Amino acid sequence: MGKEKTFPLDALRTDGWFERIGEGIGSFQALCEIVGERFFAFSIIVGARITALTVDRRSPDQTLVDFVVGGADEGDLEPQRLTLADFRRRLVGALLVDEESDVSPPTRETDIEAIQLYIGVRYLLLAPLYGYSLLSLVIDGKDATLLVSHDGSDEKYDLQAFRARIRTHVREELDRVASGARSAIDLTKVAEAEAFAQKGEWPKVIALLGAWPAPLAIFLRTPEGQMLAPEARALIARGLGLLGSACVHLGEIEQAEEVFRIGIQYAQEGMAAAELFRRLGEALLLNERPGEAIGPLRRSIAFGGRPQEVMPLLARAYVERKKYVAAYACARDALGAGVPEKDLADTLRVIEEKLGPALTAWKARLALTKTA
Numbered sequence: 001m002g003k004e005k006t007f008p009l010d011a012l013r014t015d016g017w018f019e020r021i022g023e024g025i026g027s028f029q030a031l032c033e034i035v036g037e038r039f040f041a042f043s044i045i046v047g048a049r050i051t052a053l054t055v056d057r058r059s060p061d062q063t064l065v066d067f068v069v070g071g072a073d074e075g076d077l078e079p080q081r082l083t084l085a086d087f088r089r090r091l092v093g094a095l096l097v098d099e100e101s102d103v104s105p106p107t108r109e110t111d112i113e114a115i116q117l118y119i120g121v122r123y124l125l126l127a128p129l130y131g132y133s134l135l136s137l138v139i140d141g142k143d144a145t146l147l148v149s150h151d152g153s154d155e156k157y158d159l160q161a162f163r164a165r166i167r168t169h170v171r172e173e174l175d176r177v178a179s180g181a182r183s184a185i186d187l188t189k190v191a192e193a194e195a196f197a198q199k200g201e202w203p204k205v206i207a208l209l210g211a212w213p214a215p216l217a218i219f220l221r222t223p224e225g226q227m228l229a230p231e232a233r234a235l236i237a238r239g240l241g242l243l244g245s246a247c248v249h250l251g252e253i254e255q256a257e258e259v260f261r262i263g264i265q266y267a268q269e270g271m272a273a274a275e276l277f278r279r280l281g282e283a284l285l286l287n288e289r290p291g292e293a294i295g296p297l298r299r300s301i302a303f304g305g306r307p308q309e310v311m312p313l314l315a316r317a318y319v320e321r322k323k324y325v326a327a328y329a330c331a332r333d334a335l336g337a338g339v340p341e342k343d344l345a346d347t348l349r350v351i352e353e354k355l356g357p358a359l360t361a362w363k364a365r366l367a368l369t370k371t372a
Contacts, residue, residue: 003140004138004139004140005138005139005140006136006137006138007106007109007115007136007137007138007139008109008135008136009115009134009135009136009137011112012112012115012116012119012124012134013133013134014124014125014127014128014134015128015133016128017125017128018041018044018128018129021044031050031053034053034055034060034063034084035050035053035065035084035087035088036088036173036177038129038173039087039088039091039173041125041129042091042092042094042095042170042173043067043087043091045095045122045125045126046069046091046094046095046122047069047070048067048068048069048087048090048091048094049067049068049069049070050065050066050067051066051067051068051079052065052066053065053066054066059210059211059213059214060084060211060214061083061084061085061214061215062083062084062085062214063083063084064081064082064083064084065081065082065083065084065087066079066080066081067079067080067081067082067087068080085214085218088173088174088177089174092170092171092173092174095122095126095167095170096167096170096171103117103118104118105118105139105144106118106137106139115137118137118144119134119137119146119159120163123162123163123166126166126169126170127148127166129169130166130169131150131151132148132149132150132166133148133149133150134146134147134148135147135148135149135154137159143158144158144159144160145157145158145159146158146159146162148162185212185215185216185219185236187232187235187236187239189208189209189239190209190235190238190239190242192208193205193208193209193239193242193243194238194242196208197242197245197246200249202245202246202249202250203246203250205242205243205245205246206243206246206247206250209239209240209242209243209246210243212236212239212240212243213240213243213258213259213262216236216240216262216266217262220262220265220266228266233266233267233268233272234266234267234270234272236263236266237263237264237266237267237272237273237276238272239263240259240260240262240263240266240276241260241263241272241275241276241279243259244256244257244259244260244263244276244279244280244283245279247259248279248282248283248286253283253286253287254287256279256283257280257283257284257287260276260279260280260283261280263276264276264277264280269303270303270304271303271304271305273299273303274299274300274301274302274303274304274305274306275300275305277296277297277299277300277303277305278296278297278300278305278309278310278313280293280296281293281294281295281296281297281300281310281313281314281317282313284296285313285316285317285320290316290317290318290320290321291317291321293313293317294314294317294318294321297310297313297314297317298314301314306337307333307334307336307337308334308337308338308339311330311331311333311334311337311339312330312331312334312339312343312344312347314330315327315328315330315331315334315344315347315351316347318330319347319350319351322354324350324351324354324355325355327347327351328351328355328359331344331347331348331351
């Protein structure tokens, strides 16, 4: 056992460092609100300098963060771009990497740099974010103890235990964000969104459900998401169907496709899935991608989708892909399901023009067969 030595940490204490930096940044408050106060602090600690934000108000986790890693005096730095969710994960991952553990203990109270390196610079900066004020470091042989003030009381920690405690706080920051996102999924909003959809008030549907896609895409991969009751899955699928339709009506077709695909994962099968496949096919048609629309529309029928709603769309998709025989078969099924012929007039006109005499001859043979 060596001689115990105490190192006061008054000269190293970093209490309030983040707030002081904020005083010199004009956009500090906005960055804190968008990125998250502690995550913005994390970015400063790891040297990730945010250069631009493309904010997605509907799905905040999909906000794009442009950043560079390194100091402003390091010349040309490679710009990087991540979604906010991935940026946060990157920051936390960087902070959880163990620092060098074989740093020699300091020998003099005045050797500030040696004390900083021994405790770990990142821990000196992270500690105040969680209410820890470092008072002194006690070294006794190979043992190192930190005396800290936390929530008005003095506490002692083994140095390694303190570092582990801080890393836990950092890790929990991600969990807290994920938990907050899940709490934003209020299933009672679906009925309200349906009422707005029936009145054609699509912006109000988006205001109610627009934050759903990003957290729901993640939630489905969690054990909790896998254990969702069928009723909850169906209600989520219905809500995402309404949101996707709102996007379609407002011209945001690609966003609608993404929403419908997430909804299909929740619906799994049955009428809920059939309805979402139909809406996805319709969105792909509107986005001038008829070839891609055929698969979802056929799956809609396979899951029990209503022919009077799906077959006209499928006929149109086949026409645009120049598959006129298949288009005619779908149009006939639509007519058989009760769709008025006038609603299919444009589709039938193109089919008849393209198939020409062959279709006329086939109709004649069919008529003779029926009268025989």
